[in-house]
Structures are given as C-alpha cells and as structure tokens.
Amino acid sequence: MHSLLSHPSLIHCRRLFLKNYETYINIGVHDYEKKAEQRVIFNVDLYVPLEQNTPKYDRLDEVLDYDFIRKTITQRVQRGHIHLQETLCDDIAQAVLEHPNVMAARVSTAKPDVYPDCEAVGVEVFNEENKLDKKLSRLVGEAIGDFRMIADGDKVMVCISGGKDSYTLLDILLKLRERAPISFEIVAVNLDQKQPNFPAEILPNYLKQLNVPFHIEEQDTYSIVKRVIPEGKTTCGLCSRLRRGILYRVADELGATKIALGHHRDDILETLLLNMFFAGKLKGMPPKLRSDDGRHIVIRPLAYVPEKLIERYATSMSFPIIPCDLCGSQPNLQRAAMKKLLRDWEKQFPGRVENIFRSMHQIVPSHLMDPNAFDFQGLESHKNLSALGINLEGDLAIDEGEDVCVPLNQAQFPISFADKL
DSSP: OOOOTTSGGGTTEEEEEEEEEEEEEOBOSSGGGGGSOEEEEEEEEEEEEGGGSOOSSOOGGGSOOTHHHHHHHHHHHTTOOBOOHHHHHHHHHHHHHTSTTOOEEEEEEEETTSOTTSSOEEEEEEEEOOOHHHHHHHHHHHHHHHTTOOOTTOEEEEEOOSSHHHHHHHHHHHHHHHHOSSOOEEEEEEEEOOOTTOOTTHHHHHHHHHTOOEEEEEOOHHHHHHHHSOTTSOOHHHHHHHHHHHHHHHHHHHTOSEEEOOOOHHHHHHHHHHIIIIIOOOOOOOSEEEOTTSSOEEEOTTTTOOHHHHHHHHHHHTOOOOOSOTTOOOOOHHHHHHHHHHHHHHHHSTTHHHHHHHHTTOOOGGGSOOTTTSOSTTOOTTSOOOHHHHHTTGGGSOOTTOOOOSOOOOOOOOOSTGGGO
C-alpha cells in the first residue's frame, strides 16, 4: 500500500505500518471454508499526528507501539468465525480508529490460497476518523442521553476556568444545542479568584466573541486559602470547597437548573483508582449528581470523552488557555500518578482502560462484598437473586482460576439524545 502522507488532512502525521502480517484464521462463507483455518495476510497503515507521536526522550511510551496493531487484529480474530473479508477490514479499521491518537487507517486483507491461478484475493479499506468536533459531539450527546443530563427548558450554567476542558465543554454544548431535539439555554460562568497574574480580560473577550451570555464572579478566595493552608501544602481541597459554594449561590442567582462541569473520562477513572488505592472505596466521579442540600443538579457531559481527544481539540481550536498553576499550589501528586498509570496501561495493553471504564457501567453487587448493596444474610438457596444480579449474569462473572481469553463484548449503551443529533 502506498502512503497517503501527502493527503491534506494527513500532512502533519506520521505513518505507522504493519506489512505482510500472516496468520491463520477462521474465515469464509462456504461450507468447506468453515472446516479449517485459512491463511490471511494483513497490511495496516495508521496515520498518527506528529504532536502525539514524536518522542522527546527516545522512549517507547511516547509513541504508538506496533504491538497495538497486532493486538487489535488478534482480538478481532478471536471473536469467532468471520464470513467476509469486508467485515474483517471494517472491524479492524474501526477498532484502531477508536485509539485517540489515530487520525486515519488503511487496512487490507488477502487470502493467497483461494485460486491457483492468482496470487491472492483481498479487500482494502481506508477510513479517516470523524472530525474531532463530530466525535466529541457524539460522545457528549451519548452521555447527555444516557444520564438525562439536560431536559427541555433547562438553563445550563457552564463553568469556565480557562482550561482546555471547560473551553471544549462550552464549545460542544453550543454545537449540540443548535441541532438538539430539545430547547435549553446556556450561560457561561467564570469565578475570578483573584490569583496573582490572572489575565482577567481573556475570558470576557472570548465569550463576547462567541456571543454567549456570561457572568464573571469575582471572589478573593485566593487570599483565604493562602491564609489558612501552610506554605508548600496542596491548596486544592479548600479551594474547591470554597469554589463549589460560590458556584451554587451563583446558579441560584442566575436561575440555572443544571451546573455543567468539565470533568472527562480520565478524571473519572483517576478518581475511581484514587478511592480504591487510598480510601478503600469503590467510588468514582458521577456523571450526574444532586448537591447535599438537594437544590442543585451537577452534570459532567464530557464523562465519555478521553482527555487526549480534548487535548487535540483544544489545540486545533486555538483556545486562549489560561495556565492552571497561577495559585502556586503543589500539584496533586497522587492524581498525577493515577494519570500516568492509566496512560501507561493504554500504551502497553490497548483496551484495558476502556474496559475499566466500561466496568463502571456494569456493576454486580452480588459478586462484591458490600452488605449494604446486596442482602447476603438474606440469601438462601430457595430465594431468587436480585433482579440486578440476574440481568447482569452475575453468576457467570469471571471467578478465581478462570483466564480471560477473549476481549469483553462491547457494552451497549442506550442512545436517545445523541440519536437525534
């Protein structure tokens, strides 16, 4: 296959390829083809943005590994018999495009042993990933629909910090509102905490250009935090509590029915691991929650969005990013360690992070150990398991001693809001 690096949308990409990878698989529509494996030759080209695949320190974890392609092929082949090469090519192309660093993919398969008078018969497909805004819109739309985050007539207060996440959240929500099946208002809110060197003019100027209603709330929480927290200690805990209380008050004053925050999939997974490792709890970051006083609903529409997609989108959109370290606080080293752990896993074991995230949608209380979540004491041989346990086939879960030989099936999430976009 010849390279497509001259294609206008791929000129800033690096080509990663697997050439003439040969394996035996179960493929074919005829009865005689179903009796034995056939030899298939794979060629795969991946096009990865240079900014995501240019090593600075000559380390493997800085680039997309070739093993990702081989593992993707293996995972698809292990799912069972395939009738058509077209299906095989399409499935592999779709799978590799799910990786946030892959911009485009070309996949070809060839069966060299079908006819004696030709070298091979095969199929080739080339796919570019959906434009980033479409991909983000789909993921955000799915999250909104799955958790009924936004209803007709809502006034959504989008909290804007000046970082990549909140800029992306506002931009995608504005796009979705234009074609959503419901009507809702958006108001952007920024809390100016009077941090030193904070560029107070950036956000108002940007929001005026968008012609979106906004409110800048000025509260000197920085001085309070610096007075209370000893020098060198992390100030994030107190700062977030003060910020949360102010935002709840502003939401009341503006008549907002929903408060939208910019936390994404990686934030949720990092929180899950932090709670497991340091708090001894199976607890993540909910996509939708009610405040303790019951008066506010907080939503996280980016819940399904990987951080790497947001990074690329923010770069492509040239958002006027405001640095997040103006307060001088020490970084949350434990959260940073969780972020590194997840990114290392994604490089070494493609699909692992997605499976962890998927597991948060499929909880089986009967196979955990929380008596508040499942009535173990009341469980007797003549009683039925809870409806939840039956629906999720908890008795078929992987137990001690069992090996996982094939990838878990894709979770099927209902899509209502997104279907209509």
